[in-house]
Amino acid sequence: MKRIETDILVIGAGSGGLSVASGAVQMGARVVLLEGHKMGGDCLNYGCVPSKALIASGKAAYAQAHASQYGVADVVPDVDYAAAKDHVADVIATIAPNDSVERFEGLGVQVISEYGEFISDTEVQAGDTVIKARRIVIATGSSPLVPPIPGLDKVPYLTNETLFDLRERPDHLLIVGGGPIGMEMAQAHRRLGCKVTVIQGSKVLANDDPETVAIVMDTLREEGVEIAEGALAAEIRGKAGAIEVKTKDGRIFKGSHLLIAVGRKSNVDRLNLDRAGIETTKRGIKVDDRLKTTNSRVYAIGDVAGGLQFTHVAGYHAGIVIRSAVLGLPAKAKTSHIPWTTYTAPELAQVGMTEAEAREAHGDKPEVVRFEYEDNDRAIAERKTKGLIKVMVLRGRPIGASIVGAQAGELIGLWALALANDMKMSQIAAMVAPYPTIGEVNKRAAGAYFSPRLFDSVWVKRAVRAVQRWLP
Known part of the structure; x- marks a missing residue:
């Protein structure tokens, strides 16, 4: 039996685990990474990457069949489903080197291609190797939930x-x-x-x-x-x-x-968590706001932590853990600024509170401002006028945004930035968006918040008249 001692042990080479491993080793920590299946985890091999590649194939087929609105003849697309899957496989293969064993070993990470299980509160066994670590990060992700439906x-x-x-x-x-x-x-x-x-x-x-x-x-x-x-x-x-x-x-x-x-279920079965004094819930491993488990030396991040199950959340969690476990600095995770997108057409994106959640939390205090895609010139030019944005505003600050329409996943980033930094609507309104872009939807939503205050106010009108009389 081999024995290794290290600073950081990462269990799972999905998005979160890879981010911790690469960040920690490049900052000077000794890092061991365990992965018993595929590097890159669910996102690269079965989730985000292949699904978006197949969506792109579907988008191309749809465009051929609906081109006449642009002055181009519609054609019945000749879909080769196997070739579309070849496209998916090629996309995965193109991205895979970024997540490969070779790349991480090149960074200085010791990669062990085995599953790991706890044998004590500080030790994990992987194959014929026992790793003792100062800090352990569980990043084993989740798997498809198969419900017990009869038959x-x-x-x-x-x-x-x-x-x-x-x-x-x-x-x-x-x-x-x-x-x-x-x-x-x-x-x-x-x-x-x-x-x-x-x-x-x-x-x-x-x-x-x-x-x-x-x-x-x-x-x-x-x-x-x-x-x-x-x-x-x-x-x-x-x-x-x-x-x-x-x-x-x-x-x-x-x-x-x-x-x-x-849905998904957290991957905890192989870990033998009881040996390490780590508690679980129905959703996954129990963590506090620092992402620490009930074993203070062990963190859990991403899907396995039982919260929001998105690749970008795992990446965000990785940053929290690096700050805490590698740099020894205080860091806490929050969820109010985490966006998500469903990549249908039109796309559907959300950050912060929905309108219903804002009403439930704050009664009639929040204002809901809206802007329709059909009033955006770029959307009109591209025949993508189906959609709208809703921003929930409390005391001049956005507390949530809901967007449905073309590029909603791109547009939601601005509102995620605003929520993460407690920005005011006036700061969004001060932004100058290039014309004509779909991005003007965000600017116009902010304008919709201020328009009644400027154009429907008796006091503003009186002030303007007074200024006009005073100006030479």
């Missing part, structure tokens, strides 16, 4: 971990789950020529603003995606190519393929 274990089904290996285009894809993964894959597959049915037990995209979600749902339905809400899957039966999902209310949905996309 599911008797039929073939896909998750995000197997979907991108599928080479033959589904004739009719049934998707159980109407969250971001389910809705993104529904639209992408519809655009690539599949029939698609989304089966959701409650409301789709339930964490987002209902008004903005409705615009996404209307668009997907216009494109031919069947969306069944309030349809709780009660039984699954059939065989490959002929699958049925029966819901609690008696509805039956038939398709050729089944994708399970009902």
Whole structure:
């Protein structure tokens, strides 16, 4: 049995773990990194990267079929589903070197290609190696949650971990789950020529603003995606190519393929956490606002910490841990400034409170300012006028923003910046946006906050008249 002593031990080479490892080693810490499966984790291999690549294929197919509005003839796209998957694989392969063993060993990280499990509060065994570390970071991520639906274990089904290996285009894809993964894959597959049915037990995209979600749902339905809400899957039966999902209310949905996309579960089973005195909850590992577990020498970050499950959250957590575990500085994580985006078309983005959350927290005090895409000149020029922005404002400062429309994921960054730095609406209004850009939507939303104060105020009008009489 080999023994290693190190400053920082990172368990898991996904987004968060890689960020901790690279940051810590470049600052001079000794770092050991464990990964028993694929470097890059879920995001690179099964999540963010392949899904966005497949969405790009769907976007290209849709553009061919809807070009006449730009004076270009519509054509029926000739979709090669296997070639689209080749595109996905090529994108993964292009990014993979950034997350590779070779790159991290080149930085000075000792990479061990084994799973790790705790054998004490400071030691982890990986294969035939025992690592004792001053600080340990658990970054093992999450996996698809497979619900105990009767019959599911008797039929073939896909998750995000197997979907991108599928080479033959589904004739009719049934998707159980109407969250971001389910809705993104529904639209992408519809655009690539599949029939698609989304089966959701409650409301789709339930964490987002209902008004903005409705615009996404209307668009997907216009494109031919069947969306069944309030349809709780009660039984699954059939065989490959002929699958049925029966819901609690008696509805039956038939398709050729089944994708399970009902959520994620934290990867904790292999870790033997009890040996290290680390407590868990139903969502994952229990952490405090410093991301420390119930073992003060051990941190948990990203999906496994049981909070928001986004790659950029894992990266943010990594920064908190580097500040604390590497530099010994105080650092606490918060969530109020964390944005997220669902990459449908139109995109759906959120940061901070939704309108409903703002009302619940502050009553009638928040103001909600809006601006419609149909009044943005760039959106008009590109025929992308479906969408709006809503900003929730309390005492002159934004406390949340909801955006649905073209480039919503890009636009939300400004509001994430504003919330992270406690900025005022006046600072947003002072920004000069280039014309014509979709980015003017943000500027105009800020203007919508000040317009009634300037143009509808009797006192402003009186002051202006007085100044005009005074000016030479």
